[in-house]
Amino acid sequence: MRDRICIVCKQALDGEPLLTLDQMPASAQDIPGQEDLAEDRGICLNLHQCSCCGLVQFDCEPVPYYKDVIRSGGFTTTMVELRQRQYRHFIDSYHLEGKKLIEAGCGQGEFLSVLSGFPVTACGIEHRESLVNLGKEKGLNVWKQFAEEGEILKAPDGSMSGPYDGFLSFNYLEHQPDPVGMLRCIAENLTDQGVGLITVPSLEYILKYDGYYELIRDHIAYYTFDTLRFAADQAGFEVLEEEMVNRDTLSVIVRKKKSPDRLDVSGLVQSRVIIGEELKKLAGKLESEGKRLGIWGASHQGFTLASTTVIGEFARYIIDSAPFKQGRFAPASHLPIVAPDYFHKDPVDVILIVAPGYTEEIARTIVEKFGWNVEILALKSNHLERI
Ligand SMILES: [Zn+2]
Structure with a gap:
């Protein structure tokens, strides 16, 4: 059992949970085979809201594979068109032509390959070896690494290193038990005023349609624009743009905050x-x-x-x-x-x-x-x- 503290602001998650869900799947991956059925059973999940920063989250341990980006499907025409539109806006608005972009949690490079059509130098990090290899087979610059505090994000063969001018993170932060640590690591590997494009599933959407079946242990946190902005701020980013995409996803553009000018005393x-x-x-x-x-x-x-x-x-x-x-x-x-x-x-x-x-x-x-x-x-x- 993890300490019952908020994953973003570290205040105690005291008080009654918002909701207790029993008989929930233990995870969305590692689907049991015949031989696993005797061992597999539903689990009880407590959904809390932090009384300090407001983030809605489960108080359980994350799933064991939270560092891996397993994207089943999602690579539809709609999704490709959405990414193309987002990339175009991001690159044009923040003058990223010819600049270096890194995707944190790139899976097998589904969204990185869409970036190939744009005038940027793109690379990605992914924790699961098999996905890294699939990305490499597609000719993408992908290596095995996980963004956590203190990590220097660079390719082991020296083909790519920071500081990066921008980063991308698509539906990955909601899996992270230390989202601020991850964003801080990324910030430290960016240029001054480096920018980022982040998407996460929208809690507002889940609440609007009351889809309790959207809740799954893999998603340890459920962000709103407010709580996402707070988490980004804690990691040293300011949010420049907020947009709801695909009806169910929050998309924000962030920029690394300028460190304060040293006062003349x-x-x-x-x-x-x-x-x-x-x-x-x-x-x-x-x-x-x-x-x-x-x-x-x-x-x-x-x-x-x-x-x-x-x-x-x-x-x-x-x-x-x-x-x-x-x-x-x-x-x-x-x-x-x-x-x-x-x-x-x-x-x-x-x-x-x-x-x-x-x-x-x-x-x-x-x-x-x-x-x-x-x-x-x-x-x-x-x-x-x-x-
Ligand atoms: Zn909190």
């Missing part, structure tokens, strides 16, 4: 140098004049200025009116935090206010309590100012 680095120098100059000047310095404001700004500049050593103390801070020490610099009245016991000549937003109010308090002889300074942006 050189101003912060510079401010540390500038402020450090100004405060060093201030401390030097006061020392030569035999004057003493206090800080007002035991907030994080005051603590950081005390611990990262000379004033942490030079100042006598930090004044703060909050009783719960008094009698304690500034972290890292260990300057004592004192009540305003402490000034009368141990007076200073200059007070540096570090309390953004309250500077004027504190300056008035200082004048009222300690008189006009105390020089008041404040840090505005990255400069010292006399108040």
Whole structure:
């Protein structure tokens, strides 16, 4: 039994299942022969909906052959025409002429062969050896590989390697117990802003026609546009287009999200140098004049200025009116935090206010309590100012 967690968002699948189906076929493949009948029996399947991401899914182990793409039929004129239309749109709209496309889970190359008529370099990966061989016999560039996190998708004979400009995945994701891992692997093997065409069966269709017999353990997940979009997003893709095809299939075009531009924080680095120098100059000047310095404001700004500049050593103390801070020490610099009245016991000549937003109010308090002889300074942006 697998952990009862959502295959996409990993939250617990707690609560009652949406539906419990008994006497269900254990799988759609590996059809029993006469000799298997004694062993074969129906299984019970619990269909859950994740309360976090909304994905509808079975809570059971996937079928043992979930990595293989076994397509029985489906290769009809309608299907070929649909793929041709999808390929044309995908290649034209996303400028993929002459580019490299990879199909993840290509079976024996049914849909890859349709791509042969288009001006792209196409290849495919498939997990089942016998299907890989059938694909090769058709002259397609297919090799045995499965897209899971960390895999580098490249042909063992070196004839093809990434990064790929686009990928294709036709009715494969709904079999996957780790769909996000699969999509992430593909994303890592794509160019920046690489695109993809994904189809999966539509849950909306199943619900519309109430076809409970559409549910099968082979399809461990049942996607809607919303849950598919969420899974793609988790894997680092944005959905650019959504379309319902063949009445029962969701088709989406995704693009790898751009990683965020690295922020320029050189101003912060510079401010540390500038402020450090100004405060060093201030401390030097006061020392030569035999004057003493206090800080007002035991907030994080005051603590950081005390611990990262000379004033942490030079100042006598930090004044703060909050009783719960008094009698304690500034972290890292260990300057004592004192009540305003402490000034009368141990007076200073200059007070540096570090309390953004309250500077004027504190300056008035200082004048009222300690008189006009105390020089008041404040840090505005990255400069010292006399108040
Ligand atoms: Zn979920």
